[in-house]
Amino acid sequence: MAILCEINLDREPDHSFVPGEAVSGVIKYKLSENLTFKKITVSLMGEDLLTVDGTCQNSSSDISNENYVKINNLILEDEKGVTFAAGTYEIPFSMTLPYNIPKSFDYKNNKDGYCINYKIFYYIRVKFVRPGLMRHSQSFKKSINVSSGIVPTLPRVPVTYESKRKIEKLFSRGENSVALKVTVDNSVVETGGRVQIKCDVKNDTAFNIKQIKVKLVEELKIKATDISEDVYDDLYSISLNPSLKSRGDTDVIKAVLDVPKDAFTLQNSVLVSRNYFIYVTAVLPAFYKNAVLKVPIEVGENNIDAVIARDTPPSYWDAMNLCHENPTWLD
Incomplete structure (x- = not known):
């Protein structure tokens, strides 16, 4: 598929997001030829992956995973498909992280005969789906770091x-x-x-x-x-x-x-x-x-009591410019 895509965040590259913060930016993509899409989705995702190997060798492992964030913004949906002319397009986005999520985490340890790998990771994803029986699709991702404090359950006095x-x-x-x-x-x-x-x-x-x-x-x-x-x-x-x-x-x-x-x-x-x-x-x-x-x-x-009050992010409809009859990002 002739698509070049980059996902740009409004924050600095090394910025750590906190629960409750808006993740916003602009997705820029370029088509080298006319292409027809039936669906375009921008998503904010948070997942973890656990792998435990009982031999510390290349053998079968126990694998489990969970989703902590799954916010999908549907930009385009048309079963027959919409044709886009070759050119450059932009999609602004703004999605808010939930509060009760763990921080980004990458853990590796070899202990007592077990190889343990556990990772919690977050990312922005844009997915382009083309019509047809094969439902050919292409996705692009950008990782973000989430830094979460703790909710104390123990006394903060002697x-x-x-x-x-x-x-x-x-x-x-x-x-x-x-x-x-x-x-x-x-x-x-x-x-x-x-x-x-x-x-x-x-x-x-x-x-x-x-x-x-x-x-x-x-x-x-x-x-x-x-x-x-x-x-x-x-x-x-x-x-x-x-x-x-x-x-x-x-x-x-x-x-x-x-x-x-x-x-x-x-x-x-x-x-x-x-x-x-x-x-x-x-x-x-x-x-x-x-x-x-x-x-x-x-x-x-x-940091539960010290979450910084940030500027109110634009609404989804404003960010996507969907309050207009003809969204400008399709021009």
Whole structure:
């Protein structure tokens, strides 16, 4: 098909769109000869694609995908077809991103024998369909980046979590346990920021607890029904030496953990969730299960209350110039 096409956005090439923002621009296409079309559609699309390979080799994979945005603007529809003379044409467009959509995301990881590829992507598409039994069509796409903040579900004030690990020990009277109490200053942390914790430890055992480990863990959970693999990555860890030599000893430990710049909590994805936790572990002697406290945090920009009020985009009818009897882009 003799069509040359380019999709131009009103924003800078590196602009990141946010949910609720209008995506607008002009589609310019050139016909090198007379062509007849039965349908022309301009669409704003958002999709994701998940591939999980259980061998990390070239073998069959589990593949799933979902649509998050599917806005179709019908520019032309005529079963018999409309003939366009050779020449250059323009189609202005303006479509608004929904609010509850995930941000653009590209994840690859080889973990525990699995190759996991997950991508969330958005694009503008123009599709030209010609009449005839074969319904020959041609599409052109332009990718856009969507940057979405998070809707915090955790407290943004100091909050405390507690747990007690009871230890079974033969020929021992009284309680044998290790109590952990962790206070997080803010459970919602910006990407690339820091999270501060205070840990109170009480040793009600005869053991000498020599080490407390604190680590920041990323958890990727695959929610597809036919896949049940979770992937854990340690992002930051420190080891501390408490003073807990005998029964009744207590100690207060403070720690600051750096959050990587590429970390963020993934929300609104149907197939995958990505969350973050702080694990505080009191290391016990061999043959005893360690005392562990798992503390949730959320990572990302909280831009829900800071969506910039932008100029009101033109209506679809104005953008497409369809309020006139003869649209100018067909002249």
